Amino acid sequence: MARYTSGMATGKRIVLAAFGSLGDLHPYIAVARELKRRGHRPLIATFDDYRAAVEAGGVEFTAMRPSMSGFGDFSSVMERLVDPWRGPERLVGMFMSHVRESYEDLSHAAAGADLLVTHPIAFAGPALAQKQGLRWASTVLSPLSLFSAIDPPLFPAAGWLRHVRKLGVAPYRMVLRIPRFVMRRWERPLYRLRAELGLPTPGPIAQMEGQYSPRLNLALFSRLLAAPQPDWPANTMVCGFPRYDGPPPDECMQRELDRFLAPGEPPIVFALGSSAVMVAGDFWRHAIETARRLSRRAILITGRPPEESGALPPSIKAFQYLPYSAVFPRASAIVHPGGIGTLAQALAAGRPQLVVPVAFDQPDNAQRAVRLGVARSVPFRKAAAGTMASELEKLLAAPGYAARAAATGERIGAEDAAGAACGALERLLG
Numbered sequence: 235m236a237r238y239t240s241g242m243a244t245g246k247r248i249v250l251a252a253f254g255s256l257g258d259l260h261p262y263i264a265v266a267r268e269l270k271r272r273g274h275r276p277l278i279a280t281f282d283d284y285r286a287a288v289e290a291g292g293v294e295f296t297a298m299r300p301s302m303s304g305f306g307d308f309s310s311v312m313e314r315l316v317d318p319w320r321g322p323e324r325l326v327g328m329f330m331s332h333v334r335e336s337y338e339d340l341s342h343a344a345a346g347a348d349l350l351v352t353h354p355i356a357f358a359g360p361a362l363a364q365k366q367g368l369r370w371a372s373t374v375l376s377p378l379s380l381f382s383a384i385d386p387p388l389f390p391a392a393g394w395l396r397h398v399r400k401l402g403v404a405p406y407r408m409v410l411r412i413p414r415f416v417m418r419r420w421e422r423p424l425y426r427l428r429a430e431l432g433l434p435t436p437g438p439i440a441q442m443e444g445q446y447s448p449r450l451n452l453a454l455f456s457r458l459l460a461a462p463q464p465d466w467p468a469n470t471m472v473c474g475f476p477r478y479d480g481p482p483p484d485e486c487m488q489r490e491l492d493r494f495l496a497p498g499e500p501p502i503v504f505a506l507g508s509s510a511v512m513v514a515g516d517f518w519r520h521a522i523e524t525a526r527r528l529s530r531r532a533i534l535i536t537g538r539p540p541e542e543s544g545a546l547p548p549s550i551k552a553f554q555y556l557p558y559s560a561v562f563p564r565a566s567a568i569v570h571p572g573g574i575g576t577l578a579q580a581l582a583a584g585r586p587q588l589v590v591p592v593a594f595d596q597p598d599n600a601q602r603a604v605r606l607g608v609a610r611s612v613p614f615r616k617a618a619a620g621t622m623a624s625e626l627e628k629l630l631a632a633p634g635y636a637a638r639a640a641a642t643g644e645r646i647g648a649e650d651a652a653g654a655a656c657g658a659l660e661r662l663l664g
Contacts, residue, residue, distance in 0.1 A: 245274035246663055249344045251298060252280045252353035253329065256508035257575025258375060259284055261454045262353070263291040264476035268652035269659070279343045290481055296343045298356075299335035300328070312512035316593035318391040323420055325355070326441060330423045333357050337427060344368060349663055352447075354379050357424055357440045360447075365431050371662055372447040376574040376595040377460035377602065380453070380470070381442060383407050384463045388598040390591075417441050443467070450662045452655050455574065456581070456646055459602050471658050474651030475578035479557045487556070494533070494551045495564055501531035501551075502626065503565040505558065510571040510592045510614070511537040518543060518552075521569070523619035525550055528626060533561060559583075563643075567629055569622065571614060572596040577603060584643020586635040588625050590617040608639040 248269055252262045259280060266276035270293065278288045282297035289295050305311045305328060315321045329336070337358035344350050344362060349369045352359035363370035374380055378387040383403045389395060399406045417439050425436040438444035446467035453460075453472040462472055483491065495501070504521040506514055518536055525532035526547075534552040536543060543552040558576065562568055562583035570576045572589040577599050580587050587609040589600035603609035610625045629635050 245269075245272070246348040246660075247346060248274055248276045248349045248351060248659065249340075249347045250276060250278045250351040250353075251340055251343075251356040251359045252278065253298075253355050254353060254375075255573065255575070256284075256287065257573045258353065259287065260478045260480075260575050261375060261476040261578075262351075262373075263288060263293055264478035264652045265351075265454075265655045265659075266293040267291055267478065268476075268656045272656060272660075277343060277347075279340055287480065291478060296339070298339040298343065300332035309512045312509060316510075316513055318593060321593055322391070323416075326417075326420045329355050329357055330421060333424050334427055337362060341366070349659060351452075351659070352445070354441075354445045357421075358427075360440070360444055361424070361428055361431065361433060361437075363447075364433055369449075369662060370447045371450040371452060371659055372445055373452045373454055374445075375454050376599055377453075377455065378595040378598045379445070380460075380463070380466050381410070382460075382463045382465050383410070384465050385460060387595075388601050390593055390597050414439055414442070446470075450658055452658060454651065454655065455578070456649060456651075458581070458606060458642060458645060459577075459599070471654070473654040473658070474649030475582070475646060476652040476655060477559070477578055477582060479559050479575075479579060481557070483557060483560050487553070488560075490551075491553070491556065491561065498531050498549070500564055500566040501525075501533045502528075502567050502569060503533045503535065503561055504569045505535040505576065506537070507571055507573040507576045508537075509573060510596075513592065517614075517617065520617060520619040520622060522546070522550060524622040524626065527619060527623040528630075530566070530626075533565070535561070567626060569626070572600040572603065572611075574599055578646075581606075581608065581639075581642055582646040584640040584647075586629050586639045588612070588622065588629055590614045590622075606638065606642060608635060608642050610635075 250262045252259055269276040277294045279296050279298040281302045283302040285295050314324050340358050340362055350363050351371045383406045386399045398409050421440055428437055429435045451467045451470040453470055456474050457472050531549045535556050536552055539554055540552040558579035562579055565585050567586050568580045569588045572591045589603055589609050589611040591597040591600040592614040600611040604611050610629050612621055612625055
C-alpha cells in the first residue's frame with residue numbers, strides 16, 4: 235500500500251474509512267468527490283470488492299480488510315445478519331474478528347494523512363486516531379446511530395422500548411444501559427488490540443459513544459429525517475444527504491429505459507437496495523402480482539439478469555441495475571426497504587413511497603418517512619401481493635402523499651450536503 239506525506243500539495247490528504255453496503259459507501263464517495271473538487275486528496279479505504287465502484291467515482295482507493303468475499307456466500311451471510319435478535323451480534327462479530335487487519339491496513343493508508351474520517355463500523359479508526367494523534371472526524375448515516383432518548387429510534391429487536399420511553403427519558407436511558415454489558419462482550423478483540431497498542435482499555439464502547447469524534451461528528455442525513463437533539467453527541471453537525479449512486483446509465487440501458495417509460499403512465503418502481511436484494515425470497519413474484527392487481531405498469535430492479543425474472547407482461551420491465559437517480563423521479567411510487575442510501579434517493583425524487591423494512595436502521599428510517607407524510611410502511615415479512623396492493627392503492631389514491639413528497643423532494647434537492655460536510659472538515663483542519 236502507498237504511504238503519503240502531508241504537504242506534498244496545497245490540498246489536504248483526507249482518508250475516509252468505510253464499511254457496509256453500497257448505500258453506506260455512496261455518501262463517502264459523494265463527499266470525497268467534493269473534497270477532490272476543492273483541491274484536496276481524498277482516499278477511500280474500504281472492502282477490496284468496492285475498488286471499481288470507488289474508482290468509477292474518480293476517487294482514489296485502497297483496500298481495507300476484511301474482504302466481503304472472505305465472509306463466504308453473501309446471500310447466506312445476509313440471511314444471518316437480518317435476524318432481528320442475533321443479527322447485530324453477528325455483524326459486529328464479523329468486523330471485530332478482523333479488527334487487527336483493519337487497523338494494519340488503515341494505518342498504512344493514513345500514514346502522513348491530515349485527517350481521518352470514519353464510518354460507524356470502521357472500529358479500528360478511533361483507536362488509530364488515538365494512537366497516532368490523527369485529526370479525526372466521525373460520521374453517522376442514519377438517526378438510529380445517535381441513540382437519542384429524546385427522539386428515540388425504533389430498534390428492530392426492541393420495539394417495546396417505545397413503551398418504556400412513555401415513562402420518561404430517565405427510565406428509557408436506564409433500560410438502555412443493559413445492552414452495554416452485552417456489547418462489551420462483543421468487543422473483546424478490539425480491547426485486546428487497544429491493550430497491545432498501549433491505549434486505555436477497554437475504552438468507550440465502540441458501537442456507542444466510542445464511535446463519535448469529540449471534535450466533529452457529521453450526520454449525513456437531512457434535518458427533515460431527524461432534527462438535532464440536546465442528547466446527541468457533542469459537535470454533531472447535520473449535513474443533509476450527500477447523494478451519489480454511480481455513473482449514469484450507459485447508452486443501451488438508457489435507451490431501454492426510455493423505450494419502456496415513453497408510451498404509458500409512470501410505473502411503480504420496486505427496488506431492494508444493495509443488501510436486502512440478497513434476501514429477496516418471493517418478493518419479486520409478489521411485486522409482479524401487486525402490479526397486476528393494481529393494473530399498473532412496473533419496473534423491477536432485481537440485482538440479477540432480467541431473464542431470471544421469467545416471462546413478464548409488456549407492462550412490467552425488469553432491470554438488473556439502474557441508478558436510482560435515473561428512474562425514481564419518473565415513478566408513480568417507489569417500493570423499497572428503507573436503507574438510508576435508497577431512502578435518500580427516494581426522498582430526493584419527490585415521489586410517494588411504500589417502505590418495506592427488513593432490518594438494521596430500516597424500520598426506524600421507515601417510521602420517519604411515514605412521519606414526514608410521504609410514505610406508508612409494511613414490514614418486509616408481510617409484503618405479500620395483497621398487502622402491498624392495498625397499501626399502494628391508499629398511497630396513490632390520496633393526493634396528499636404526492637404533494638408532500640414533491641415538497642420534500644424540493645427541500646432535499648436544495649441541500650448541498652457534500653459541500654456542508656466538506657466545509658466542516660476544512661474548518662476542523664484549521
